[in-house]
Amino acid sequence: xxxxxxxxxxxxxxxxxxxxxxxxxxxxxxxxxxxxxxxxxxxxxxxxxxxxxxxxxxxxxxxxxxxxxxxxxxxxxxxxxxxxxxxxxxxxxxxxxxxxxxxxxxxxxxxxxxxxxxxxxxxxxxxxxxxxxxxxxxxxxxxxxxxxxxxxxxxxxxxxxxxxxxxxxxxxxxxxxxxxxxxxxxxxxxxxxxxxxxxxxxxxxxxxxxxxxxxxxxxxxxxxxxxxxxxxxxxxxxxxxxxxxxxxxxxxxxxxxxxx
Amino acid sequence: xxxxxxxxxxxxxxxxxxxxxxxxxxxxxxxxxxxxxxxxxxxxxxxxxxxxxxxxxxxxxxxxxxxxxxxxxxxxxxxxxxxxxxxxxxxxxxxxxxxxxxxxxxxxxxxxxxxxxxxxxxxxxxxxxxxxxxxxxxxxxxxxxxxxxxxxxxxxxxxxxxxxxxxxxxxxxxxxxxxxxxxxxxxxxxxxxxxxxxxxxxxxxxxxxxxxxxxxxxxxxxxxxxxxxxxxxxxxxxxxxxxxxxxxxxxxxxxxxxxxxxxxxxxxxxxxxxxxxxxxxxxxxxxxxxxxxxxxxxxxxxxxxxxxxxxxxxxxxxxxxxxxxxxxxxxxxxxxxxxxxxxxx
Numbered sequence: 001x002x003x004x005x006x007x008x009x010x011x012x013x014x015x016x017x018x019x020x021x022x023x024x025x026x027x028x029x030x031x032x033x034x035x036x037x038x039x040x041x042x043x044x045x046x047x048x049x050x051x052x053x054x055x056x057x058x059x060x061x062x063x064x065x066x067x068x069x070x071x072x073x074x075x076x077x078x079x080x081x082x083x084x085x086x087x088x089x090x091x092x093x094x095x096x097x098x099x100x101x102x103x104x105x106x107x108x109x110x111x112x113x114x115x116x117x118x119x120x121x122x123x124x125x126x127x128x129x130x131x132x133x134x135x136x137x138x139x140x141x142x143x144x145x146x147x148x149x150x151x152x153x154x155x156x157x158x159x160x161x162x163x164x165x166x167x168x169x170x171x172x173x174x175x176x177x178x179x180x181x182x183x184x185x186x187x188x189x190x191x192x193x194x195x196x197x198x199x200x201x202x203x204x205x206x207x208x209x210x211x212x213x214x215x216x217x218x219x220x221x222x223x224x225x226x227x228x229x230x231x232x233x234x235x236x237x238x239x240x241x242x243x244x245x246x247x248x249x250x251x252x253x254x255x256x257x258x259x260x
Numbered sequence: 261x262x263x264x265x266x267x268x269x270x271x272x273x274x275x276x277x278x279x280x281x282x283x284x285x286x287x288x289x290x291x292x293x294x295x296x297x298x299x300x301x302x303x304x305x306x307x308x309x310x311x312x313x314x315x316x317x318x319x320x321x322x323x324x325x326x327x328x329x330x331x332x333x334x335x336x337x338x339x340x341x342x343x344x345x346x347x348x349x350x351x352x353x354x355x356x357x358x359x360x361x362x363x364x365x366x367x368x369x370x371x372x373x374x375x376x377x378x379x380x381x382x383x384x385x386x387x388x389x390x391x392x393x394x395x396x397x398x399x400x401x402x403x404x405x406x407x408x409x410x411x412x413x414x415x416x417x418x419x420x421x422x423x424x425x426x427x428x429x430x431x432x433x434x435x436x437x438x439x440x441x442x443x444x445x446x447x448x449x450x451x452x453x454x455x456x457x458x459x460x461x462x463x464x465x466x467x468x469x470x471x472x473x474x475x476x477x478x479x480x481x482x483x484x485x486x487x488x489x490x491x492x493x494x495x496x497x498x499x500x501x502x503x504x505x506x507x508x509x510x511x512x513x514x515x516x517x518x519x520x521x522x523x524x525x526x527x528x529x530x531x532x533x534x535x536x537x538x539x540x541x542x543x544x545x546x547x548x549x550x551x552x553x554x555x556x557x558x559x560x561x562x563x564x565x566x567x568x569x570x571x572x573x574x575x576x577x578x579x580x581x582x583x584x585x586x587x588x589x590x591x592x593x594x595x596x597x598x599x600x601x602x603x604x605x
Contacts, residue, residue: 075312152310154293164373166290170299170310192291193313 042115046224052246054220056254058101058212058232063260064092070196072128077151078194082127087196089236097216098258100134101234102186102202104209105220106241108228114206116140120177123189123199125153125169130189130199134235136209137201139183147174152193159187162203166192186233200235225250232256262338266397269331273393274539276328277386279321281535284383284440285528288314289374295367298322325366332359332389335396348399355392362389376441383437387430387542394543398550399557403499412555418490418500422549425483429542432476435469436538444469445531451522477518480541484511487548503548510541 067086072078078085091099120142124131128149137143145155147169155176156166161184167176180187180203191197202209208228210218220230227245237258246252283289291314292298298306298319303326311319332355339352365382372378398404439445444466454460454474460467484507491504517534524530550557 074314074316077312151312152299152315154291156290156293166293166373168293168299191313192288192318193315195287195314 043112046222048222050225050248051222052225052249053251054223054228054230054244054246054254055251056103056218056230056256058098058103058216058218058234058256058258059096060092060098060237061096061257061259064090064096067091072194072196075128075151075194077149078128081149082129085127085129085196088129088133091214093214093216095216097212097214098234098237099212099214099216100132101212101216101218101232101256102134102136102200102209103212103218103220103230103232103256104136104185104202104204105206105223106185106229106231108226109206109208109224110226112206112224114138117207118142120144122146123201124148125155125191125197128194129197130191132199132211134186134200134211135202136211137180137203138207139181139203139205140179143178143180143201145169145176145178147172153191153197154193156190156192157187157201158190159184159203162187185231186235202233230254234258262342263397263400263402265338266335266393266400269328269335270390270393270397270543272324272328272331273390274536274543276321276324277390277539278532278536279317279324280383280386281532282317282528283321284379285526285531285535286314286317288317289379290318290370291315292318292322292370295370296322322366325363329359329363332356332393335393339396339400343400345399348396351392351396351399355389355396358385358389358392362386374441376438379441380434380437383441384434387433387539390539390543391430391546394546395550398547404554407554408558412558414555415494415552418487418494418552419549421483421487421490422545422552425480425487426542426545426549428476428483429480429538429545432473432480433538433542435473435476436535439469439473440535442466442469445526446522448474449522451519477515481511481515484508484541484545487545491548499551499554500548503544503551507541507544507548510537510544513537514541 067088067090070085070087072082072085088100093099116138118141121135121137122144123135124146126148128151145167147153150172152168152170154166154168157178158164159180161182162180165178169176180201183203183205185202185204186200187203189199189201208220208223210220212218223246225246225248227243229241229243231239231241233239240256240258242254242256244252244254294300296303298315299310301307303319303322306319336352336356339349343349343352362382362385365378365385369375369378369382439447442465447464447466447470448454448460450456454467454471455462460471488504488508491500495501514534514537517530517537520530521527521534
């Protein structure tokens, strides 16, 4: 009994005291699924001479709530760095145009496969918010997450089809790279340190996606002629889909109108 | 000194539960992604000026937890070296084992991104640790030891009622932990009705968990009223009446805090106070239960005793410091449940 007790004490002490040294581990996480989701053999590139385009605008019919100010007092750095920060979940212009809408080809590409670009998509943590707030990326394409703030952030991705991760970035200038192995629309990101910080990433297996700017417009270029289901996703307004058929070198306009 | 230290450990465990409640209530559970380190720093070397946002709550919880863990280690060692009653020493070992498991559960719930089952187990085991440290504080206190040299009547009704009440309170807390960690705290958004009805007109898993917690609250209230009412009506012993009255007070506070948690949309401070007050309801009921069973503990004395009454005498002879000035120790008497006020006083 005595030995057992001493062993328990040692275990408890180790549990309380264990941990590394104070050296900061600035190693960014290795890409969780490096290249795993990238197609082994991409389909032939679409001939630019026949490539079609889908353009459009996303609008909101109704009265959108004004962006609300965010209370930043839990972190003095944030309070000083970005005192006028407001909520970003609904950016609606005067003409009803909606920004931060992820628009992508949901269906219609058949069995075509596309090589993921090696150039990373960058998501910055600057002024205690994510920039951009909504972004798109291809399966297998590196996502580079940067901490430009002189405060601590944790990058917490909460996908369902991909693997959840939570990485600390305590030092200004730290970067980490992550890749997604499976398409997933959308993946929420959040910083648990700063409860107001969140972002959304749409992961698709092709390059035909866009995020609307504040004027609500988008453009999907280089599409092979065909019939497509286009989906527009907004974090609060939900999703809408439309079917569009484009011929060779044709440009078609698609309008999405969300209502409350 | 030991009783004082044991009381300090019990109180610090209550503080730890409050700190843990703050972590969940503020959604800060994953604001420190690594464990046992904090953003690569050794826990106690993490700069205080970096305790911002959710890190403040999560890191504070870790600091308090490791302090309480250390205090329990000291308590267990102290009991091991100084406590003559084997069963009390075993309580110390059990508290030590429980707090070790608790620390591991706290760590893996962070590393595994707060899986419901682990988080609920972490919350539920916290209550067990609190019960153990409270029990140790109670049975090492001079007041408890004085019970060895007085003739205490038994009230079987109270003994049974108190056990059931304590068990139901614990079950209710586990349901509450399940509600918190599955995000069902506002599954029924109104109070005291549920979607404007006595019974929810619509159901899903979260509504069921939430409603179970409300039914549990009503059950706990009925049992506490029955137990406290029994004590007030039948007993004059202050060691029973005091926890009974305190239990009533804490129950009223707990129901109020529960209602305010819903009505305030889970305001984090109210929510956390609801958690820690629930723990206080549990340990107060536990204290009442243990005191109601005090006569039975007369037999739980150092080995070598022949029977419970005899052992009390043997213990008194072997530990005169414990029973200084005590009169003769006699066998605890079993009596029928009292039927009128003051019958067993």
